[in-house]
Amino acid sequence: MDRWNRRRILLVSEIVAGLALATVPAAMWLGILTITQLVVVAFTQGLCFVFFGLAERAALPMIVPAAQVPAAVAQNEARSRGAALAGPPLGGLLFGLGRALPFLADAVSLAIGAIGLLFIRSDLQKRTSAPAEPLWRSAAAGLRWVWRHPLIRTAIVLIAVSNLVFQALILILVVLAQRQHATSATIGVMLGIYSGGGLIGALAASRLHRHVTPRAVIIGVNWIWAALLPLFTIAASPLQIGVIGAACAFIGPLWNVVIATYATVLVPNELLGRVTSAAMTLSWGVMPLASLGAGYLLAALGPTGAVWVLTAVMFIAAITATASPAVRRAPPLAAHDTSS
Structure with a gap:
């Protein structure tokens, strides 16, 4: 998060997660969906979630003035909890209408998120020289x-x-x-x-x-x-x-x-x-x-x-x-x- 371009991390996380989800309805339509594929998609989702979440948290103070940080954090908290509360029943409803629909809806939502990121013009990290120390030491x-x-x-x-x-x-x-x-x-x-x-x-x-x-x-x-x-x-x-x-x-x-x-x-x-x-x-x-x-x-x-x-x-x-x-x-x- 501190070495790489945070905007790129956010975009790649959204795009990779969306593409992974899109493979599920495609495999359904072709009749080749397996448990292994679902496990790989779930793992990819979790990986992208971590990268996106860390980049989002680190980028927040570069977008929001310091005095508004508590309000911004509170709004993000409300958004996350609202999504967690609404997501499962919405997923169940969509699955009832068609087994591929929840995955398609998620893929579309991630595509919309990626497009939305393109409208953020602020620099998402402070300009610093690339660290010479190894990645593991920098992470520590x-x-x-x-x-x-x-x-x-x-x-x-x-x-x-x-x-x-x-x-x-x-x-x-x-x-x-x-x-x-x-x-x-x-x-x-x-x-x-x-x-x-x-x-x-x-x-x-x-x-x-x-x-x-x-x-x-x-x-x-x-x-x-x-x-x-x-x-x-x-x-x-x-x-x-x-x-x-x-x-x-x-x-x-x-x-x-x-x-x-x-x-x-x-x-x-x-x-x-x-x-x-x-x-x-x-x-x-x-x-x-x-x-x-x-x-x-x-x-x-x-x-x-x-x-x-x-x-x-x-x-x-x-x-x-x-x-x-x-x-x-x-x-x-x-x-x-x-x-x-």
């Missing part, structure tokens, strides 16, 4: 920057913990609902309510971030999560589980907006791609472990016991956030906006 600079910056380092650890907890929680909540004799449709509604809370929170975050300090968000959100998680153990129905989940999801975007804005404002732009990559590797890398751990917890303790374990983990995270000197001394974002 992102990890070194994170390690040397106490606030960002602590924030990434807290993000990793919350990702661990909530990735595990989804599976546990499904089992908890099944124990209450919920049907598949009921579980779908429950998870829809859960996700809806995140979408509403993302829409609200664009305004809420102006009224609370980053320190209050980093500390307060973790304590709110620690207080909400035990409520799942006394929920009497899947609907109640969904509402509690929606409350958890509602405050998540505010947390994401504050942390992403800090990273965007504090990290030198020529390092932003590498720092974001390092942060995503650390914070997302726990998710597969979370799913595995959830399975073990369910087998050993059942859903109620598993929720209490996750509550204990979140309680420790809240204490860590409260005790961290870097978090307690976190400066207001406005101060950085002005200096920028």
Whole structure:
């Protein structure tokens, strides 16, 4: 992200992902579609998603004035959550009309995205001389920057913990609902309510971030999560589980907006791609472990016991956030906006 042309990365990611998707309906029409092809297409999609996401995050402060970065991050958060909420039912609807339609619609949307990128005239990265060091050493600079910056380092650890907890929680909540004799449709509604809370929170975050300090968000959100998680153990129905989940999801975007804005404002732009990559590797890398751990917890303790374990983990995270000197001394974002 920091060596290559970011505009080109964005364009190539969209085009390659679109072409990969377009091979699926073509193979359907020719009668040669295989599971192997679907796996390769899915892998290509994931690869392009990572490249596009990193380039987009690194390019944002080159397009948006510093004072508008929090609002821009909040709008991106709302967009992502809205797409995640609307995508699965839309995909199901299109698949019902024709098996090739979801793939065609995705390919067309990616083509539109690529065309839209052509209208961005801003330079998406600062002009720097090409680094002479090897790529692996240059990439490690992102990890070194994170390690040397106490606030960002602590924030990434807290993000990793919350990702661990909530990735595990989804599976546990499904089992908890099944124990209450919920049907598949009921579980779908429950998870829809859960996700809806995140979408509403993302829409609200664009305004809420102006009224609370980053320190209050980093500390307060973790304590709110620690207080909400035990409520799942006394929920009497899947609907109640969904509402509690929606409350958890509602405050998540505010947390994401504050942390992403800090990273965007504090990290030198020529390092932003590498720092974001390092942060995503650390914070997302726990998710597969979370799913595995959830399975073990369910087998050993059942859903109620598993929720209490996750509550204990979140309680420790809240204490860590409260005790961290870097978090307690976190400066207001406005101060950085002005200096920028």
